[in-house]
Amino acid sequence: MPLLKVDQLEISFGGLKAVSNFNLEMETGEIVGLIGPNGAGKTTVFNLITGYFPPTTGSITFEGTVITGKKPYQICQLGIARTFQNIRLFSQNTVLDNVRAAFQPHSRYWLIDAFLRTPRFLAEEARILSESQEILDTLGLLHRAGDRAGSLPYGAQRRLEIARALACKPKLLLLDEPAAGMNPSEVRELVKLVRFIKERFDLTVLVIEHQMGLVMNLCERLVVMDFGVTIAEGLPHEVRENPKVLSAYLGRGAVA
Numbered sequence: 001m002p003l004l005k006v007d008q009l010e011i012s013f014g015g016l017k018a019v020s021n022f023n024l025e026m027e028t029g030e031i032v033g034l035i036g037p038n039g040a041g042k043t044t045v046f047n048l049i050t051g052y053f054p055p056t057t058g059s060i061t062f063e064g065t066v067i068t069g070k071k072p073y074q075i076c077q078l079g080i081a082r083t084f085q086n087i088r089l090f091s092q093n094t095v096l097d098n099v100r101a102a103f104q105p106h107s108r109y110w111l112i113d114a115f116l117r118t119p120r121f122l123a124e125e126a127r128i129l130s131e132s133q134e135i136l137d138t139l140g141l142l143h144r145a146g147d148r149a150g151s152l153p154y155g156a157q158r159r160l161e162i163a164r165a166l167a168c169k170p171k172l173l174l175l176d177e178p179a180a181g182m183n184p185s186e187v188r189e190l191v192k193l194v195r196f197i198k199e200r201f202d203l204t205v206l207v208i209e210h211q212m213g214l215v216m217n218l219c220e221r222l223v224v225m226d227f228g229v230t231i232a233e234g235l236p237h238e239v240r241e242n243p244k245v246l247s248a249y250l251g252r253g254a255v256a
């Protein structure tokens with residue numbers, strides 16, 4: 001049984017079919033790249049999988065459970081987490097608090113426990129603190145735990161976004177342009193980091209990315225979209241030679 005099965009997904013915004021007849025199966029442990037030109041529908045696919053929009057038609061099954069129509073927090077609880085194309089952090093809060101806040105959908109106490117500071121609340125807070133620190137350590141951010149998130153360099157803010165997604169304890173991690181704005185050496189570090197956290201947290205990863213260096217190095221398989229439809233899929237070296245892909249997006253110079 002695939003971990004994720006997306007069947008004939010479609011969504012329209014007004015007259016525009018942003019995603020049309022989109023199908024995807026992912027096996028546990030895969031790293032798959034979702035690529036395509038601007039406006040191809042990639043982020044919309046993420047928004048559909050994570051419940052930000054209900055599809056017009058089609059279904060999404062995760063670990064054998066149909067998740068179509070569920071709310072984003074329910075999908076997060078089931079084990080799908082994401083990062084965003086535009087970094088979404090609480091920039092005035094500390095790095096640690098940013099990760100602690102991301103544990104909220106998973107905390108196991110009631111409001112009354114928090115109000116009365118019951119043993120259950122205190123134990124849960126201690127667990128969240130220790131797990132947050134462990135995640136920050138894994139992502140090389142523990143030494144910045146007390147700093148304001150907004151004061152981190154750009155690449156570190158992207159890592160913090162991934163740290164927040166990991167607080168969801170995902171089985172499937174969706175990364176939306178994680179290398180945007182990074183220089184080549186940061187991109188190389190990111191490739192290593194994604195491989196490392198995949199092993200460390202038993203993840204399956206779907207990544208949207210324009211940086212071909214990352215896509216070709218990291219992904220085992222690629223799905224290419226253009227104008228809302230899948231125009232190619234296969235191994236990275238197959239996709240980079242596909243004439244439809246070359247004319248739609250990559251351009252021979254871009255993949256050399």
Ligand SMILES: Nc1ncnc2c1ncn2[C@@H]1O[C@H](COP(=O)(O)OP(=O)(O)OP(=O)(O)O)[C@@H](O)[C@H]1O
Nearest residue numbers: 013016018036037038039040041042043044045085
């Ligand atoms: N909430 C929305 N309302 C209306 N149109 C939308 C909405 N979200 C996306 N679209 C449109 O759907 C199409 C696909 O957008 P999407 O953001 O999914 O593309 P993308 O492949 O992720 O692009 P990029 O690489 O530039 O991020 C675009 O034409 C976009 O303008």
